[in-house]
Amino acid sequence: GQIFKIEDYQPSDYLIPETKLTFELQPEATIVTAQLQFERRKGVEAGTPLVLDGDELSLVRLELDGRPVDASGYQASPQQLILTAPPASARFTLTVVTQLDPSRNSTLMGLYRSNGVYCTQCEPEGFRRITYFYDRPDVLSVYTVRIEADRATAPTLLSNGNPVEQGDLGSGRHYAVWHDPFPKPSYLFAVVAGDFDVLEDSFITASGRKVELGIYVEHGKKARAAYAMDALKRSMVWDEEVFGLEYDLDVFNIVAVSDFNMGAMENKGLNVFNDKYILADEATATDADFANIEAIVAHEYFHNWTGNRITCRDWFQLCLKEGLTVFRDHEFSADQRSRPVKRIAEVRTLRAMQFPEDQGPLAHPVRPRRYREIANFYTATVYEKGSEVVRMIRTVLGAEAFARGLKLYIERHDGEAATIEDFIRAFEDASEQDLSQFALWYHQAGTPNLAVTATHNAADATFRVEIEQSVPPTPSESRKRLMHIPLAFGLVGEDGQDIVAAQIEGAQVENGVIHVRKRKHSVVFHGIPKRPALSLNRGFSAPMTLSMEQRPEDLVFLARNDSDLFARWQALNTLLTDATIRAYRAVSGQANVAHDPNLIATMGEMARDDSLEPAFRALALTLPSESDIAREIGANINPDAVFMAREGLAKAIACANADQFATLYGIHDAGEFRPDAASAGKRALRNVLLDYLSLSSDQPTYAAAQFASATNMTDKAAALTILAHRFPGHVEASAALARFEDTYTNDPLVMDKWFQIQASTPGANAVEVVRSLLDHPAFSIGNPNRVRALMGTFATLNQTGFHRDDGEGYRLFATTVLEVEKRNPQVAARLATALRSWRSLEPKRQEAARQVLVMISSREDLSSDLRDIVERILS
Ligand code: B3K
Ligand code: ZN
Numbered sequence: 033g034q035i036f037k038i039e040d041y042q043p044s045d046y047l048i049p050e051t052k053l054t055f056e057l058q059p060e061a062t063i064v065t066a067q068l069q070f071e072r073r074k075g076v077e078a079g080t081p082l083v084l085d086g087d088e089l090s091l092v093r094l095e096l097d098g099r100p101v102d103a104s105g106y107q108a109s110p111q112q113l114i115l116t117a118p119p120a121s122a123r124f125t126l127t128v129v130t131q132l133d134p135s136r137n138s139t140l141m142g143l144y145r146s147n148g149v150y151c152t153q154c155e156p157e158g159f160r161r162i163t164y165f166y167d168r169p170d171v172l173s174v175y176t177v178r179i180e181a182d183r184a185t186a187p188t189l190l191s192n193g194n195p196v197e198q199g200d201l202g203s204g205r206h207y208a209v210w211h212d213p214f215p216k217p218s219y220l221f222a223v224v225a226g227d228f229d230v231l232e233d234s235f236i237t238a239s240g241r242k243v244e245l246g247i248y249v250e251h252g253k254k255a256r257a258a259y260a261m262d263a264l265k266r267s268m269v270w271d272e273e274v275f276g277l278e279y280d281l282d283v284f285n286i287v288a289v290s291d292f293n294m295g296a297m298e299n300k301g302l303n304v305f306n307d308k309y310i311l312a313d314e315a316t317a318t319d320a321d322f323a324n325i326e327a328i329v330a331h332e333y334f335h336n337w338t339g340n341r342i343t344c345r346d347w348f349q350l351c352l353k354e355g356l357t358v359f360r361d362h363e364f365s366a367d368q369r370s371r372p373v374k375r376i377a378e379v380r381t382l383r384a385m386q387f388p389e390d391q392g393p394l395a396h397p398v399r400p401r402r403y404r405e406i407a408n409f410y411t412a413t414v415y416e417k418g419s420e421v422v423r424m425i426r427t428v429l430g431a432e433a434f435a436r437g438l439k440l441y442i443e444r445h446d447g448e449a450a451t452i453e454d455f456i457r458a459f460e461d462a463s464e465q466d467l468s469q470f471a472l473w474y475h476q477a478g479t480p481n482l483a484v485t486a487t488h489n490a491a492d493a494t495f496r497v498e499i500e501q502s503v504p505p506t507p508s509e510s511r512k513r514l515m516h517i518p519l520a521f522g523l524v525g526e527d528g529q530d531i532v533a534a535q536i537e538g539a540q541v542e543n544g545v546i547h548v549r550k551r552k553h554s555v556v557f558h559g560i561p562k563r564p565a566l567s568l569n570r571g572f573s574a575p576m577t578l579s580m581e582q583r584p585e586d587l588v589f590l591a592r593n594d595s596d597l598f599a600r601w602q603a604l605n606t607l608l609t610d611a612t613i614r615a616y617r618a619v620s621g622q623a624n625v626a627h628d629p630n631l632i633a634t635m636g637e638m639a640r641d642d643s644l645e646p647a648f649r650a651l652a653l654t655l656p657s658e659s660d661i662a663r664e665i666g667a668n669i670n671p672d673a674v675f676m677a678r679e680g681l682a683k684a685i686a687c688a689n690a691d692q693f694a695t696l697y698g699i700h701d702a703g704e705f706r707p708d709a710a711s712a713g714k715r716a717l718r719n720v721l722l723d724y725l726s727l728s729s730d731q732p733t734y735a736a737a738q739f740a741s742a743t744n745m746t747d748k749a750a751a752l753t754i755l756a757h758r759f760p761g762h763v764e765a766s767a768a769l770a771r772f773e774d775t776y777t778n779d780p781l782v783m784d785k786w787f788q789i790q791a792s793t794p795g796a797n798a799v800e801v802v803r804s805l806l807d808h809p810a811f812s813i814g815n816p817n818r819v820r821a822l823m824g825t826f827a828t829l830n831q832t833g834f835h836r837d838d839g840e841g842y843r844l845f846a847t848t849v850l851e852v853e854k855r856n857p858q859v860a861a862r863l864a865t866a867l868r869s870w871r872s873l874e875p876k877r878q879e880a881a882r883q884v885l886v887m888i889s890s891r892e893d894l895s896s897d898l899r900d901i902v903e904r905i906l907s
Contacts, residue, residue: 033896038348038401044166045080046118047071049215051173053163055143057150057181057225059135062143063092066128066163070118078120084113084164087142087157091164093129113164130163137161138814138855146291147250148185149226151304153297156347156406159218169344170449172215179225180207186225188248192216192300194282212300214280215447217343222299224287229254233261235279238272243279248287249311256311259322259707260286260329267330270364275438277337286310286329290780291815293858294410296328298335305332308781308817314705314744316782319712321745326368331361342442345449347406351398351474352452354410355418362419369709372597373647379572379598382420386412386575388663390479392868393905395506399452399474405900407858413477420575421473427518427545427573428470429463437462469516469549477506480515482548484580488563495523495560499539499546499553507907517548520573520596523557523564528593534559545573565589567603570596582606588630591652592637601651604638607631608681609656609664615677616665625677627684636689639696639721646700647713653720655682658831662872670874671831675794686728693728697721705744712746719750726754732764739768748772749785756789760797783810784821791826791833798833799840802826806848813851816859823848827866834866835873839880842867846884849898850891857895864888864901882906 052067070082091108094101096119107114118124137144142161143152152158160167177191183206189198193212200206228248235243245264247257264286271277281301292306309328312321338360339353366374389395389412396409398418403409426434437459445454452474460467483500499519503512522544523531535558540547546555565586569578590603611627618625638644638652658678662669686693700718705711725734732755739751752772755765769786776782787810791802805811805822812818827834827845834841845866853860870881888894889902 033404033899036347036403036406038346041346041348043073044168044171045073045076046082046166047073048166048171048173050176051165052176052178054178055180055223055225057134057179057186059145060133062132062134062150064130064132064143064163066126066130066165068126068128068165069123070126071123072118079117082115082118082126084115085157085160085167086111086113086164087160089113089130089161089164090132091128092131093127095127097125098127108164111160128164132162139858140291140293140816140856141858143223144291146289149224149228149287149289150181150186151224151226151287151289152222152299153293153304154221154299155219155297157219159221162221165218167218168346169217169219169349170346172217172343172447172449174215175210175212175221177210177212177221177223178207179210179223180205181225185227188224188226188228188230190222190224190248190285190287190302192220192222192302194301212281214300214341216300216340217449220298220300220340220343222297222302222304224248224289224302224304227251228287231257231261233265235265235268235284237268237278239278241278241282243268243281244283246283246285247310248285249307250288250290253288253311256313256316257288259312260310260325263326263329264333266326266368267333267364270330270367271334271337271360274363274367275337275360277442279336280341284333286332290817293816293856296332298332298339300336300340303332305329306817308784311781312707314707314746316745316776316779318746318749318785319707319715322707322712323365323369323709327361327365330364331357334360334364337442341447342445343449345451347403347409348400349451350406350409351414351418351421352450352455354415355398356422356455358415358419359422362423370645370647370713372601373645373651373709373713375571375598376601376648376651378416382412382416382575383663384657384659386416387479387577388659388869389413389865390417390477390506391504391663392871393507393907394865394868394901395477397475397477401475405861405897407897408861408900417575420572424473424518424574425459425467425470427520428467428516428547429459429465430543433463433465434459469514472513472515476503476512476515477509478503478512480517480574480576482517482519482568482576482578484566484568484578486566486580488560490561490563493559493561495533495557495564495566497546497555497557497566499548499555501548501551507904514549514551517574517576519546519548519568520544520570521546522567522570522594522596522599523560524567524590524594525564526562528595530595531560531564533557544570565593567594567596567599569602570594570599572598572602584610584628584630588634591634597648601648604634604652605656607634609661612656612661612674612677612681613665615680616661616673619673619676619680625680627681629688632685632688635685636692639689639717640692645710645713646717647709650713650716650720653685653717653724655685659828662831662869667872668874669872671835671877672837675832682724683727686724689724690728693721693724697725697734715744715746715750719747722750723754723758726758732759732762735759736764736768739771745782745785749789752786753789753792756793760793760795777810780810780815780817784817787811787818787821788825788829791822792829794830794832796833796836798826798830799836799844802833803844813848814855816856819848819852819859819863823852824863824866827863835877837876837880839877839883842881842884846888850888853895853898857897860895861897861901864898864905868905870905 050069054065056063134143134145141158179189189208191210196209198208231247233245286303288307288310296305338356441458480503525531538555539553587603594600615625735751735754742748759765
């Protein structure tokens with residue numbers, strides 16, 4: 033396939049100031065009439081051919097300024113329309129009529145039908161499946177949209193902007209017209225038509241304008257949209273208060289659909305959501321679901337400014353809107369919930385999703401320079417690392433200069449399609465600082481490492497810290513340049529308080545941050561009579577790895593005393609990871625392993641420390657995941673040995689603290705259900721304790737009792753997970769699974785949890801379980817949520833099952849990926865990334881994984897989406 037390169041960027045020859053669309057909706061034969069007003073760009077020669085994008089399109093009619101175009105005047109194929117000799121006039125109108133079959137569109141890009149609902153997904157390149165267009169983000173147009181449909185099946189007709197008129201057409205048909213005054217790129221276009229319940233509300237903006245809010249959901253599910261509506265209104269207030277950004281249309285609508293390729297989509301004034309990220313109540317959704325809904329509703333809303341008002345010049349700039357908007361939603365959740373707990377959750381996600389990407393064959397810069405398939409670049413690097421980079425700009429410039437820079441960026445580029453260079457320049461201009469070295473965070477792939485050693489000299493009361501940076505090579509970038517890494521730190525004294533050095537010599541140190549810019553730095557702190565504990569990367573100030581030999585007693589001390597809660601969690605996490613890796617080496621070598629009693633006791637202490645919020649304690653008690661541990665081991669991984677090592681540590685913690693954990697489990701009842709963070713934290717703590725209790729007692733009794741008495745989905749799903757994972761095949765586990773299936777058989781989103789729990793049950797048998805669930809009546813290969821719940825969970829969360837040593841997990845996976853690909857190449861390609869870390873496995877599994885990758889890549893009819901991923905993974 034073609035490789036797109038950033039340096040090939042050229043503005044379009046023509047502009048499209050105005051776009052008028054009419055949709056005559058029919059399930060199998062929808063007619064789209066596009067009236068496109070073109071304007072030749074200054075400096076472009078008159079008569080220059082007009083080349084528009086298409087994808088699987090069929091042209092019905094073409095008119096130029098109201099007259100049919102002669103066959104010799106154009107060339108049309110499913111993927112392109114060329115007007116060979118456009119008029120010499122500066123402006124002309126092209127009318128393009130296409131016919132679509134939304135019912136047979138299983139790619140879920142462009143116009144498709146989901147559960148009887150017509151809806152669209154255009155980002156990144158779906159609009160070209162609707163009509164021929166300049167389907168690129170730098171061509172902004174003002175849209176007027178007329179929708180016609182059967183009133184019985186589609187009483188609701190929605191598009192972007194504000195409603196203009198609606199009326200009857202006779203013979204059961206009706207219409208509505210929408211107008212969006214804000215020029216926008218085609219990827220933000222949306223149309224929805226169907227039969228919904230709507231939850232209505234309104235919002236008064238800071239300047240006093242009234243906005244009508246609507247959330248459209250399946251009939252009977254209106255009550256389940258209440259939390260999303262609440263999150264929306266809180267997002268609107270927050271963006272006004274924190275960023276001074278107000279909503280700009282008279283209406284803001286959200287539609288929940290059940291077939292959706294990703295989480296949600298920020299179409300101007302008409303967000304379309306995967307229903308999983310809208311629908312929630314205590315009986316059907318977990319606390320994690322509530323938190324995701326809050327974050328994603330906010331994220332899509334925040335895009336109205338960062339993405340929509342200011343959009344991207346080209347898709348290489350994707351992080352311009354995504355990294356920034358993730359940063360904004362992280363800050364929102366931190367303000368609405370607990371900042372340290374949110375930060376720990378962010379770092380866990382970054383390490384689980386982005387680190388393996390950055391450290392494997394799919395590594396790419398936050399702002400890539402090449403792509404074959406843009407849909408494959410909606411990655412953790414662009415989103416999550418992109419957000420970390422924005423956070424670091426704030427750390428480097430300070431909160432005030434950062435706020436000025438962001439304001440300047442918005443003022444300068446409102447109504448434009450911008451680049452990362454524009455973004456960085458705004459911060460440079462606002463702060464009068466040179467960010468050219470810092471900008472490497474956007475341009476250079478790979479996770480930097482800092483190697484740190486510290487020595488204390490009592491004689492002259494100095495503490496010396498030596499830092500050396502390195503960036504490992506990544507595909508097509510073997511040599512790396514030195515980066516600017518902001519390293520937040522603290523020197524913690526015996527009393528747990530931070531020590532202030534009398535004098536600091538060496539690197540640039542400001543407000544508790546060492547600015548590492550050279551390969552090597554020596555920082556000498558004077559006036560430090562006693563050896564302090566060194567707390568590094570506080571608050572996770574940079575997305576990097578640290579290599580430092582720290583004494584376990586220092587780590588235990590930091591876990592107990594650091595003033596930075598993230599650093600406390602990190603110290604404990606490092607201890608737990610190290611302990612597991614020691615056990616892993618011992619398990620592989622068939623030796624017995626004893627764990628540090630100090631660490632085990634610290635876990636008990638954390639659990640009962642009432643000065644810490646329950647959500648933090650729950651995180652502290654959660655062991656690093658099998659894949660976290662595998663990533664730290666790095667090479668020649670045997671997932672079965674990782675599992676055993678982790679279980680051994682969990683059991684040691686559980687048994688040594690059994691009485692306490694039982695008492696605490698009894699105390700920490702969250703009471704009546706509320707979805708707020710504090711209540712959720714109590715449930716989280718209790719459910720971690722339940723897991724330990726089940727492990728120490730080796731009995732399903734506790735979990736079975738909770739399963740039976742639970743009055744909310746969080747507690748119920750947690751109990752079911754413990755029963756299924758810790759007691760597979762036990763009568764209590766089977767009974768609970770059957771009971772759950774029976775209760776929720778008609779609720780697909782809840783059945784997804786049932787699929788997930790089984791797909792993530794550790795052990796060799798998971799392959800057979802997943803294979804049989806593929807035939808379950810509630811499973812559907814065409815629905816992305818079902819596919820992700822079953823096969824996605826299996827491949828990403830079930831290390832022992834997926835990586836079964838006979839390769840059967842990989843083969844089942846590959847068959848399913850190819851099956852999904854026939855209908856939906858994007859979802860298949862995303863699924864396939866689960867194999868990206870195959871080279872870090874032990875030789876036998878490596879070979880089995882390689883074989884299925886080669887098998888997939890040798891298929892001749894492979895989609896460009898899947899081919900791109902598989903070939904990069906293999907390269
Ligand atoms: N911008 C969309 C993602 C579109 C993905 C297309 N494959 C959602 C978001 O990031 O807000
Ligand atoms: Zn986004």
